[in-house]
Amino acid sequence: MAANKLNLKDKYRLLTRDLDWEFSYQERKKAFPFEEFEGIKITDWSKWEDPFRLTMDAYWKYQAEKEKKLYAIFDAFAQNNSQLNVTDPRYINAIKLFLTAVSPLEYQAFQGFAHTGRQFGGVGARVACQMQSIDELRHVQTQIHAMSHYNKFFDGFQDWSHMHDRVWYLSVPKSFFDDARSAGPFEYLVAISFSFEYVLTNLLFVPFMSGAAYNGDMATVTFGFSAQSDEARHMTLGLEVIKFLLEQHEDNVPLVQKWIDKWFWRGAQLLSIVGMMMDYMLPNKVMSWKEAWGVYFEEAGGALFKDLARYGIRMPKYVEQVQTEHMSHQLWWTMYTHGHATGFHTWIPTDEEMDWLSEKYPETFDKYYRPRWELAKQMEAEGNRFYTKALPQLCTTCQIPMLFTEVDDPTQLSFRDTVYHGERYHFCSDGCRDIFHEEPEKYVQSWLPVHQIFQGNCGGPGVEQVLSEYYGMNLGADNLDIKGSPDEQRWNRWKGVA
Amino acid sequence: MSKVYLALQDNDISRYIVEAIEEDNPGVTIIHNPAMIRIENEGTLVVNRETVEEKLGRDWDVQELHLNLITLGGNVDEDDERLSLSWNA
Numbered sequence: 001m002a003a004n005k006l007n008l009k010d011k012y013r014l015l016t017r018d019l020d021w022e023f024s025y026q027e028r029k030k031a032f033p034f035e036e037f038e039g040i041k042i043t044d045w046s047k048w049e050d051p052f053r054l055t056m057d058a059y060w061k062y063q064a065e066k067e068k069k070l071y072a073i074f075d076a077f078a079q080n081n082s083q084l085n086v087t088d089p090r091y092i093n094a095i096k097l098f099l100t101a102v103s104p105l106e107y108q109a110f111q112g113f114a115h116t117g118r119q120f121g122g123v124g125a126r127v128a129c130q131m132q133s134i135d136e137l138r139h140v141q142t143q144i145h146a147m148s149h150y151n152k153f154f155d156g157f158q159d160w161s162h163m164h165d166r167v168w169y170l171s172v173p174k175s176f177f178d179d180a181r182s183a184g185p186f187e188y189l190v191a192i193s194f195s196f197e198y199v200l201t202n203l204l205f206v207p208f209m210s211g212a213a214y215n216g217d218m219a220t221v222t223f224g225f226s227a228q229s230d231e232a233r234h235m236t237l238g239l240e241v242i243k244f245l246l247e248q249h250e251d252n253v254p255l256v257q258k259w260i261d262k263w264f265w266r267g268a269q270l271l272s273i274v275g276m277m278m279d280y281m282l283p284n285k286v287m288s289w290k291e292a293w294g295v296y297f298e299e300a301g302g303a304l305f306k307d308l309a310r311y312g313i314r315m316p317k318y319v320e321q322v323q324t325e326h327m328s329h330q331l332w333w334t335m336y337t338h339g340h341a342t343g344f345h346t347w348i349p350t351d352e353e354m355d356w357l358s359e360k361y362p363e364t365f366d367k368y369y370r371p372r373w374e375l376a377k378q379m380e381a382e383g384n385r386f387y388t389k390a391l392p393q394l395c396t397t398c399q400i401p402m403l404f405t406e407v408d409d410p411t412q413l414s415f416r417d418t419v420y421h422g423e424r425y426h427f428c429s430d431g432c433r434d435i436f437h438e439e440p441e442k443y444v445q446s447w448l449p450v451h452q453i454f455q456g457n458c459g460g461p462g463v464e465q466v467l468s469e470y471y472g473m474n475l476g477a478d479n480l481d482i483k484g485s486p487d488e489q490r491w492n493r494w495k496g497v498a
Numbered sequence: 499m500s501k502v503y504l505a506l507q508d509n510d511i512s513r514y515i516v517e518a519i520e521e522d523n524p525g526v527t528i529i530h531n532p533a534m535i536r537i538e539n540e541g542t543l544v545v546n547r548e549t550v551e552e553k554l555g556r557d558w559d560v561q562e563l564h565l566n567l568i569t570l571g572g573n574v575d576e577d578d579e580r581l582s583l584s585w586n587a
Contacts (some may be wrong), residue, residue, distance in 0.1 A: 303500030
């Protein structure tokens, strides 16, 4: 071994802290104008620790290697026509939703970390945010590359970025990141690095991606796990951020707790989309949403919050209001009944899938949800596949249609409302209503897609024009049931069953 | 004591890393999922450079773990010799 090789700790110190400089002709406060704005108190930035002690030189080396591995698999996937090896064409719709709903968030995260990193006086935090910003840009790029292959063979992939900014259900993920990015830099870190990355993204990238592998989609599982290998670093950063803030000053504790409460609830509602993808959109299923929640939130999150208790941090508020028994069923039913207005196909679960759902949700599926699907099946058999004529009412905070039910009564839709400056605002839950109350001036500005349609800001006059002209959907190809869709017809032709 | 965990991509390198982890952490639980291997342990988990090098039959930098890592849970501490995960409560 070379005698003068630096050890990891020394190298990290030299390549982060020692790169910082003092301000000689500018006031430090002017250089970091947002650092005190939220009320967070930092007494000593040098206490910031990156437990991986990753420096830029090592970062580039390992990221380059990850990319080489990833693109070799994309090439092999394309050259082998592997789009034909996925379980069935229904699966592809989970990927359409991923590209339109999730990948643009990677881009938002890239922007968010680039901006936020700039705002910190501590060089360790700046370097960590810079790396994460570059990671997030890599994620969006690799996801677009992976999914561009599907765009050659399936409908619904053509205009994901345009759709992300407009489509009714895509405002749910979009507004989540808009909310975080328009917050102060410390709230952004608690929101994204801790609440989202540490507490919740495992649910998106781990069981769902393992599910992609189980459905024959090697391209997706590979970009997913490649992204997640960066996430492991992001999660660690998220936990360090929290510990750092809590150790810096006791006045930070209530602020951090408030942000954890808010962003846990925002994240749990947002991830109902992933729950629906896992329970209904993966033909081969790895685990149910409820099981995934058990492993990745209750078990992992439980351990985490027990560890944080010594700082005076408790479990997020509203945790007992997360309805893992119900959310995936209620959301897929909403997508199914609004399937004329979705940029992906919807369907009734098969008999075998319903049996799987009964087994996974023994208390609820047969009692509340199977009868609906039996009715839908009967209507479809009579040539009357159900599509609702109404536009959904949206929650002002999370922007999800008001489709969730009361915690103590799954037959009663949950509605909350409040009046602010003479206007009435509607919410899906106590959590979303309370978040509004904390910052009403922020949320009264929400761009709610259904309101915008009714106000005439999305073209029209009819829903068809909104969908085709404003959203950019190819009606009759991107939307409606999988049965009889061009996707299904092409698939059957390729498989020689038509 | 809470469980710490590590998930690795199921590939050739990871199989040796898992062998090393099993050797250095008696009682560890290994769970195979499609395309991934999840490793759980009560309280702490350690990946030692020396043991991985022995299994792989070549030099191995602890930071190479990032190439195969999917996710982890626990407080991380990493240096030239090992990566360790732990919960304090």
